[in-house]
Amino acid sequence: MRRHGRYNHDGVDQVTDLPTSLLAPASVPVLIVDDNAAKRLALTAALSTLGYFIVEADSGAAALRNLVDRDFAVILLDVRMPIMDGFETAKLIRQQPRSAMTPIIFITANSADEIETDVYAEGAVDFLFAPVRPNEIRAKVSVFANIYINTELLTVRAGEAQTSVEKLLVLNDQLTALARHDSLTGLRNRRALEEDLDLLEARATRYGHRYCMAVLDIDCFKEYNDTYGHQAGDALLRIVSAHLQVQARAGDAIYRYGGDEFLCIFPDQTLATGARAVERMRVGLEGLAIAHTGNPGGTLTFSVGLAILEPGEAKSPGQVFKEADDALYRAKELGRNRVEYEGTPGDIIDAQA
Numbered sequence: 532m533r534r535h536g537r538y539n540h541d542g543v544d545q546v547t548d549l550p551t552s553l554l555a556p557a558s559v560p561v562l563i564v565d566d567n568a569a570k571r572l573a574l575t576a577a578l579s580t581l582g583y584f585i586v587e588a589d590s591g592a593a594a595l596r597n598l599v600d601r602d603f604a605v606i607l608l609d610v611r612m613p614i615m616d617g618f619e620t621a622k623l624i625r626q627q628p629r630s631a632m633t634p635i636i637f638i639t640a641n642s643a644d645e646i647e648t649d650v651y652a653e654g655a656v657d658f659l660f661a662p663v664r665p666n667e668i669r670a671k672v673s674v675f676a677n678i679y680i681n682t683e684l685l686t687v688r689a690g691e692a693q694t695s696v697e698k699l700l701v702l703n704d705q706l707t708a709l710a711r712h713d714s715l716t717g718l719r720n721r722r723a724l725e726e727d728l729d730l731l732e733a734r735a736t737r738y739g740h741r742y743c744m745a746v747l748d749i750d751c752f753k754e755y756n757d758t759y760g761h762q763a764g765d766a767l768l769r770i771v772s773a774h775l776q777v778q779a780r781a782g783d784a785i786y787r788y789g790g791d792e793f794l795c796i797f798p799d800q801t802l803a804t805g806a807r808a809v810e811r812m813r814v815g816l817e818g819l820a821i822a823h824t825g826n827p828g829g830t831l832t833f834s835v836g837l838a839i840l841e842p843g844e845a846k847s848p849g850q851v852f853k854e855a856d857d858a859l860y861r862a863k864e865l866g867r868n869r870v871e872y873e874g875t876p877g878d879i880i881d882a883q884a
Contacts, residue, residue, distance in 0.1 A: 558584070561606075561607065564588045564608045571587045573662075578669060580669070591612060594620055598624060604634070617639075621637075711726070715765060718785055719784065741840055744796055745795040749768075749791040757825065771793070802839045806870060826867075834863050835869070836871055836872070
């Protein structure tokens with residue numbers, strides 16, 4: 532990078548970091564169009580001290596070919612050329628989207644009084660009389676070279692700004708995802724639950740949808756931590772979380788509610804199908820036979836409380852949660868490692884069938 536200085540309206544020097552490759556004179560392409568090789572050589576020699584990248588074309592057709600895949604800072608275009616003169620060439624140059632705004636300086640041996648065509652109307656930004664004085668051509672080309680460099684830099688800066696915006700958007704999405712997920716288990720957290728329950732309540736109210744809510748609690752988790760240590764307890768929470776995610780069906784949502792407590796939402800499920808879902812989770816965890824000497828039976832289990840919002844019921848998510856939590860309390864009181872529920876007694880029979 533090169534430090535590039537400039538003065539603002541107050542005369543204060545402003546320094547900006549600019550890519551060296553863009554500031555180098557060799558990065559500035561200049562096109563010289565003349566059918567006379569000696570004139571092209573003279574113009575190239577006059578500009579050589581500036582270090583620009585010079586491209587020569589010996590006809591209008593050759594100039595157009597060069598403009599197909601390259602931008603130029605300025606075009607030095609001889610007016611008098613056979614087959615296609617400078618005015619015809621300029622007209623065709625202006626018709627191409629890529630070169631429509633490229634500055635053109637006409638070079639003519641005619642005097643100003645002898646030029647019948649309005650050169651500016653023909654697409655020129657300036658014109659010079661041959662023989663061209665080296666200082667004059669260098670001064671005029673330098674103006675457009677500086678414009679070209681600044682335009683390229685603005686393009687780079689715009690690209691960098693767009694990239695920065697895109698990176699910020701990605702970072703924002705990542706931060707939002709992190710804010711909604713539990714760092715230990717990767718499950719959705721309490722914040723995500725609160726946001727999702729608002730949407731669930733809106734759907735239930737508007738469309739009459741039902742849903743089941745289950746609260747799961749690992750049996751004797753404190754004793755597990757006391758026996759095996761807190762690191763083992765964290766590892767156990769990750770294992771249980773992974774098990775719940777594997778057992779969940781498409782559309783089910785699993786949350787870490789806090790500590791060793793988890794919450795499951797089963798959208799559009801009856802109490803019977805919700806009970807079958809959590810029973811499958813309970814039996815599956817018990818089948819893993821994870822040692823837990825502090826729990827009756829010697830293996831890891833959990834207890835579940837299940838509740839439902841039926842279509843047309845005027846219950847908030849908080850009320851449904853309280854019913855599920857009360858059912859969980861009963862499951863603990865009745866010996867743990869079981870599913871208790873709020874609902875019609877016959878439904879649980881259907882669920883266990």
